Amino acid sequence: MLRGSYSESLQLLNEPLPAALVRSDSEVQRKMVQGLALNYLQQFDASDQAIAQAERMVATMRSALIGDVAQARGTLELNRGDYSRAAAAFHVAATDARQRNLPRAELNAVASLGNVAMWQEHYDEALDHFKLALEKSRSVGAAVVEAKTLGNLGWNYSAVGDFDNAENLLSDAVKKSAQAGLVGDQTYWLNSLAGVYFQQHRYAEADSLAHKAYGLAEGQDDKGTVTQCLNTLSEIALAIGHLDNAEKSNREATQIENAGLDQFGIHYSQLIEGRVEVGRRHHQAAEASFQKLLADPKVETALKWEAHARLAQVFAAEKQPAKAEGEFRRAIETVQNAQRSVHRDEFRVSFLSSAIEFYDAYVNFLVEQKRPLDALKIADLSRAQTLEEGLSSSAPKEPAKSAFNPQSIARRLNSTLLFYWLAEGRSYLWVINSAKTSMITLPGSADIDAGVKSYRQSFFDPRDPLETGNADGRKLYSLLVAPAEKLIPRNSRVVILPDGSLNLLNFETLIVPGSEPHYWIEDVTITTANSLALLSRTSLAAPPKDGRLLVVGDALAASTDFPPLPQGGKEVGLLQNYFSSAQRLELTGANATATRFLSSQPEKFSYLHFATHGTASRTRPLESAVILSPDGDSYKLYARDVVKHPLTAYLVTISACNGAGTKSYAGEGLVGLSWAFLRAGAHNVIAGLWEVSNASTPQLMDELYKGLHAGEDPATALRKAKLALVHSNGNYRKPFYWAPFLLYSGS
Secondary structure, eight states, rough: OOOSSSSHHHHHHHHHOOOGGGGHHHHHHHHHHHHHHHHHHHHHHHHHHHHHHHHHHHHHHHHHTTHHHHHHHHHHHHHHHHHHHHHHHHHHHHHHHTTTTTTHHHHHHHHHHHHHHHTTHHHHHHHHHHHHHHHHHHHHHHHHHHHHHHHHHHHHHHHTHHHHHHHHHHHHHHHHHHHOHHHHHHHHHHHHHHHHHHHHOOOOHHHHHHHHHHHHHTTTHHHHHHHHHHHHHHHHHHHHOOOOHHHHHHHHHHHHHHHTTTTSSSHHHHHHHHHHHHHTTHHHHHHHHHEEEEEEEEHHHHHHHHHHOOOHHHHHHTTHHHHHHHHHHHHHHHHHHHTTOOHHHHTTTTGGGGGGHHHHHHHHHHTTTOOOHHHHHHHHHHHTHHHHHSSSOOSSSSSSSSGOOOOHHHHHEEEEEEEEESSSEEEEEEEEEEEEEEEEEEEOOHHHHHHHHHHHTTTTSSSSSHHTTOOHHHHHHHHHHHHGGGGGTTTEEEEEOOGGGGGOOOOOGGGSSSSOOOEGTTTTTEEEEOOOHHHTTTOOOOOOOOOOOOEEEEEOOOOOBBBTTTTTTHHHHHHTSSSSTEEEEEEEEEESHHHHHHHHGGGOOEEEEEEEEEEEOSSGGGEEEEEEEEEEEEEEHHHHHHTTTTOOOOOOEETTTTTTOOETTTTEEEHHHHHHHHHHHHSEEESSSSSSOTHHHHHHHHHHHHHHTTTOOOOHHHHHHHHHHTSSSSSGGGGHHHHHHHEEEOO
């Protein structure tokens, strides 16, 4: 049974027991395993009868297998979708295992409760169960449960759009399942991994894995996995334009489902059927497929929002814009409600990764309807949702239509706003100034992404990109800024609202062509913002008079990886020039710990400054941290801890490597230390996009605080500090030294 050979399992179970064992635990076991095998064959009524017999025998015999039978009952009810009965049964199994001191049995029950939560789309709760199950499985050497739990964790992360963690966990699950002889599980997780590759647009890898999974599934009894593999193959075929292959795979899946051999893939196959009809331009048939799906109350939330969006596209193709817009709105509302039901930031920040394409479809629809301002509103609706909801504010989540006035933001900030939207087919730039809002069409994201990656890499070369006439720096300026050039006065302010790979780009480094090529920082003062909604609550306030500074730096060696910063003490000392002893609190040396920082009432300071090492986590961005002095076994101030402590700081400066983070999430942007401080309530944050130089950073920070002390706002002061390095004669004029630091504007 564990190998997925359910029919063979049932044949063995049909062998009669010796008479002496008929009323024994062996008979209970026989009925229980029979019920499980029938369950996996999706013969639920027959499975129910077998498990019910086992339950009656357990009750009359007072058998020691009460927990095992309860586990089987929970497994059946989970597959039948009766989650309350499943949870009750698993709780019985867990309690019995605890009382009998059976750690492996308890482990099975805990892991199964994770499945109950996951299928109810309670991803936070599922994560708790799975993490506990993984820890316990490793402590008792339960390889089977470990393999299953790794896969469930990976699926859980995939469901909320965290594809990096999903890929790592599912890859481990495939290996562990193969080692444990769990061929059925190995097949299932292999197909799930193919789905993750598909979501990342890695179509060749996805297709290869899906075919491998399908080959394994064909030799097993689990028709549910077969149809899932076929559906994955259909999705990939649709994405790469192979409509015939998509239809063929979907037809095979539907035949299995119509024969009553699989009940789990029906909704997915229905959605794909509609998409194939769209590809054939059979709009009425497509509409019928999507409407049938939406009429079923049992449809998973992710399929529901996709069906609404696909139906909207059908109506748009049929020239029914009012109906199309209604379906797009329902799709976005479904996505937003699902995102709001997730409470943990680590899941919320990644959630839109699997749904952003439907925002894009809505944006494109509105553009085609010649409604660029409405398109901008929907694009902004996807931005910084976790960040915004985490900030205490009386402002409504989505302003009324009459209140959506980006030009008033530009006027109040005396700035030109550049709002970017990157997508696979085509991208957009909205240029917003006090007079008007203009929309410009840009190339698809692939061209832009490649240029950003290549140009960033050039900063680590010994040559200056400006002196070498770097082609990527020129091309990116031509693509991203030149179309808006006439709308941006020289020596004016610009607020960048980036998207996708542009979150990793410092626009100040773009090379302006002409008779005297130069970096764009020479022409404008730039701030980075997360969304128009947050920007509407931002002001150009001058630095507070007599503001207090809390500086943390010159930390002791935390480990061999984090020795003392050579210039840490110098940077702390330079700040003494701008804040009197009564205005500042220094946490240095042994006092530079996370505990001391959090207990120093940071919410009462106008300025927070960290002159330390920093780390950024790509797979778990809220594990990004500033490295401080050892305090027991700890030496890190984590981003996840920062968000729990409300701040009112005018400016937070993270003078550390990768303070802005390294992973950009759809809608949310870069998530790391800078995001965490904004989430905590800081009004402005300065943080680095890459490793910062210990040699040049103290000089840059000295110039920054000199400007702040003179009453300049952070954007002006930071730009002047950078220009001091740009105009220097040594190496510091190269972007590597001055360009990592960006100013992020909060609320």
